[in-house]
Amino acid sequence: MSTIQGTRGILQLDYELLRQQLLAANAKLAKTRQTIKAQENELEYLTSSNKELEEFAHITSHDLLEPLHVITGYSQLLRKRCGAGLSDEGNDFLTHIIEGTQRMQQLIRDLLGYARVEDSNVKLESICLTEIIKTIKQNLKLKSEQSNAQIHYKGPVNIKANPVQMLQLLQNLIANAIKYRKSSESPHICINVSEEERHWLFAVKDNGIGIENKYSERIFQVFQRLHPKEKYEGTGIGLAICKRIVEKHQGKIWMTSTPGKGTTFYFTIIK
Template identity: 45%
Template sequence: MLVRDLYGTIVYWNRGAETLYGWPKAQALGKVSHQLLAAEYPIPLADIEATVLDTGYWEGDVVCVTRSGARLFVESRWTLTRTARGMPEGFLEVHRDSTQRREAERLLQARNEALARSNHELEQFAYLASHDLQEPLRMVSNYTQLLARRYHDQLDADAHEFIEFAVDGARRMQALINDLLQYARVDRRGREFRPVSTEAVVADALSNLAGAIAETEASLVVDPLPSITADRAQLVQVFQNLIGNAIKFHRPGEPPVVRVSAQREPAAWRFAVADNGIGIEPRFFERIFQMFQRLHARGDYPGTGIGLALCKKIVERHGGQMRVESAPDRGATFSFTIPDVIPPV
């Protein structure tokens, strides 16, 4: 802490100031404070003084130089001092060293920027790699099937089985590439957020799942749903993936029952997709939202292991969060929030 008169001359210099700046009291008194400390103010010094004279107070970040030449970031708070008769006499300044905090904030910002660049580059790589892989994969699949048709009578049973393995592998790779492209496009090709009816969104998702619903004889219950602001196409993807999973992971011999509902929360809507399926052990709750994570053999339940990661990324793009509640053989409820005000992306 220091006190200076209206002309800038230091008239008080406590031990904290000595420790912070390295100047002994005897050498600091009588000096002009902004010259002694080589102070850099966010606005002209005259404007700060005028503010304090007018309002009695000012605070801001100032850069000061210590006796050893080190630059410090300082949180500075000024108050006006007065004489016994109430006349302005000088300025009391309380300085707090914020150099370490500022450096930590700078490092955190730099790391966040580096992480954002890395994520962007990774998404770009996934998009380009997936896009460029499609054509050669189609050629492998097409020519393998052509080989099977043209030389059908000349191939034995083992050869036909090998060709079927190759074609099945190409199909699974194509599905994986398509899911990767969808994942990479969440940010790259996301549309503007607009008012949408979630009842219409769910209707579209159910239409896309009509085949699976009929095949499994699934029962669907859709509660009244609100209108929200969102990317309509991406919201269809979320509901389609969640309802599709609810249908896929049903208990053997028991038709799936799926309920879609919405609940009002402070400043957001929470949507839920609940089922009567095989359920999930709590220890897998985090894992299932990661890329390529599968809890079951591909032969038992088909899929690429990207669907829930895609849902989570879409929900987070909307500023929401996703969670699951479940237990083995007791079904699962996947829910997510969409805030009323979506943060800028």
């Protein structure tokens, strides 16, 4: 009899322990469901916000660009028809107006480009890197000829990536290498691609003016400029766009540089 009672006691303890474990598991499951629901709501909110941001960017860019086109157009017309009658100071004022509106137009276009990358869903497909480089060379032909730039590519012919974004990414980096060249030396740009276990590793190396390593993270932020606009044109958005494109491809981007000797930009993209 005592053996049966002992067995019942053990079973009751086991049952109680199991019941407590089930209650704890149910509580944990309920909490997990709440967390998932909150994350789903947050994702839905962010998706809606991104869509609204994209629409806002398109509308705003159009509304802002239109009056700038008018200002630029009439300023250029004024110079053409009345420039001879203006004083040197008046012509200088007119130059500042035209250049200022052109910089603002480019800034708005770059912001819109950044918004498009931010909102886009990356669709990977097989692309020919040699054709991408060929297109970039054609797009940058004038700048390359003016600076006597040499662009070389070494790596695989085909990989999987988004063709539009890959073109923009590499073109931004190559254009930067041409822009920030040394006055005493023609740009020499080498693009090397190597295969890793899960990623492709790109290296875009130049022999330009270089960047101090303390700016290695800052340069990938929006509106970050290390040089005055009078010396180097640009809006400070190009590398931020590069960073977002790389992140869209589940990779990362970084740089190493020696001032006066050149810079190498590295980035990875998922295979």
